[in-house]
Amino acid sequence: DAGVIQSPRHEVTEMGQEVTLRCKPISGHDYLFWYRQTMMRGLELLIYFNNNVPIDDSGMPEDRFSAKMPNASFSTLKIQPSEPRDSAVYFCASSPGRDGTQETQYFGPGTRLLVL
């Protein structure tokens, strides 16, 4: 398996523009997570899905952020309009779910976003 795939790897955009980040989870994984990493706040959970259904979006910072998972193999995180403070590395992770003992998540390489 290729692991979790994210695109683009790098994105530079201007303030006010729409940004769409994409993620392909590992096949067969029931959970998908979106995280944001910044120097100040570390690794923050934004939202996660179980079987394509959003379960907890309490970490989504504002209405400018939205996430969708139209099917088991694809998810998007959209920022509209983008602001300079959104600059961060955004990670997608997937997990096979709970087998009673493990909560291991497998992370993608991340998308480094810079909003000018």
Add this chain to the structure above:
Amino acid sequence: DQQVKQNSPSLSVQEGRISILNCDYTNSMFDYFLWYKKYPAEGPTFLISISSIKDKNEDGRFTVFLNKSAKHLSLHIVPSQPGDSAVYFCAASAVRSSASKIIFGSGTRLSIRP
């Protein structure tokens, strides 16, 4: 409110010596704890975990210790090697709860010097 805290943002250890990374948590519902390792320009990768029914878990050079009464866990790496230089994230979850959600600490940057 940080539920998982890594109070040392960085740590420097000489090659061959022991590295000890610390983590504190506040939520008593947490019953599963993990350590992730992250290299630059890559996503975090799972390193080792421990369930709350144990107080120690060992995997090669890596050992995680859990002190439930103190709500504290630590990761020991011995002997430390240059390839261990990375950012280490402590994480915790409440497996018995209905939600599969992991809370991460802010990370500790470990540097192994020759």
